Amino acid sequence: MFSGHHEHSLDSQGRVAVPAAFRSGLCGGDSALRFMLTENYDAGPRCLLAYPGDQWQFLAGQLDGRSPFDENVIRLRRLIFGGAFECGLDRQGRVVVPPEMREYAGFGKQLVWVGAGPYAELWERERWRDERARVREIAAAILATLGRVESPGSGGAAQRSQDGGRWP
Secondary structure, eight states, X not given: OBOSEEEEEBOTTSEEEOOHHHHHHHHTTOTTSOEEEEEXXXXXXXXXEEEOHHHHHHHHHHHHTSOTTOHHXXXXXXXXXXXXXXXXXXXXXXXXXXXXXXXXXXXXXXXXXXXXXXXXXXXXXXXXXHHHHHHHHHHHHHHHHHOOEEOTTSTTOEEOOTTSSXXX
């Protein structure tokens, strides 16, 4: 599970340090293992998504269960898998971000790794600050739209939070 946010600099060779707190989650405790880096596929601001192998396989499985003839599924597969790169860490715990991904995400020198539960996101710092502020402004509306959330220990049963939908 990835949580928190960590600022790091992109060096002149396109490398950025992966936070120590994220390394074992991305590489399973073995820096020789690889993880997947892809472009975000939501309609929000551009960032990169870093998936550990098991979550990447889960995502692939979700799409495999869909019709191979559905045009939206085909497009989504192209977006997610066509733009993905397999990455590993160097001895200093850095990853090389391919130039086309740096361009897509609008990376400058200052980046932020953001925990997003089962995966991590990599943002240009100012873009992350803007997105975080925007989401804070609309968080109540998002929570009201979601309405029902599963609480820990509920046995998987959806429960409305005690204050009428706002969580936590």
